[in-house]
Amino acid sequence: MxxxxxxxxxxxxxxxxxxxxxxxxxxxxxxxxxxxxxDRPQLSVAVDRTLRYVGPYLFCDDVAKRQCDPQRTPADIPVEAGQSIIVSLPDYISKRPWDVSVQYLYPNGNSTITSTPHLTPGESLIILKSTRQAMVAQIELHVPSAVQDTFGNLISQAVWAIDTLPPGYAPESQRS
CATH class of the missing domain: 1.20.5 (Single alpha-helices involved in coiled-coils or other helix-helix interfaces)
Incomplete structure (x- = not known):
């Protein structure tokens, strides 16, 4: 052997x-x-005859452990005065609570932000129109997690961000 x-x-x-x-x-x-x-959940975004898919600006697998993808740049999808933007949400968002924040820019240079919570699952479409009196400047969609910050606010588990101002847009107050 x-x-x-x-x-x-x-x-x-x-x-x-x-x-x-x-x-x-x-x-x-x-x-x-x-x-x-x-693959991360994507929004389907339509303006005029153009359809684009928008991935998350921020996405966390585990908020408590801070396991998040690197933060991305907001999608740039211009919406001219008189046009509408249609945002279709994937099941990942529409089957849970979410909220949308929209920034409007006015001819005098002022802006406002409206925030609308959607607590009842099932809503899956957002339609916004830009006008000369109120341009849609930015849209942010948030899916909250169960984790709270030090002030008791829920931290977003995922965020989608879209910049919608047309190139070269300036409010009337800033035009020469």
Missing amino acids: FLPSRRILAAAAGAIVVAIVVFALTAVAAVRHNRDTV
Whole structure:
């Protein structure tokens, strides 16, 4: 019967340990890559005859542990005066409480922000119209988590943000 030497056994054990470590590191990297590339819920946004899909500005898998995707830039979807923007929500949003904030810009340069909570699941469409008297400047949609900040406010688990001012738009008060 053949009995391997201690050196051969030690080398084989070392090779097995190295193979296990490489496998574990590869598995961890694959899990992280899959988590980073998971499709996130998207809004369907229509203006005039253009349809765009908007991913989240911010998305957290676990708010309490601060496991969030890197914050992105708001989507840039211009809405001219007289046009409407139609935002269709995916089931991920419409099946739970959510709220929408809309910033309007007025000819005198003032602006207002309206915030509307939607606590009853089922609503899945937002339609807003820009006019010369009130331009839709920005839309933010929030899905709250169960985690509260130090003031007792619910922290958003996901946020979608859309900048809607047309290029070069300036209120009448800022025009020369």
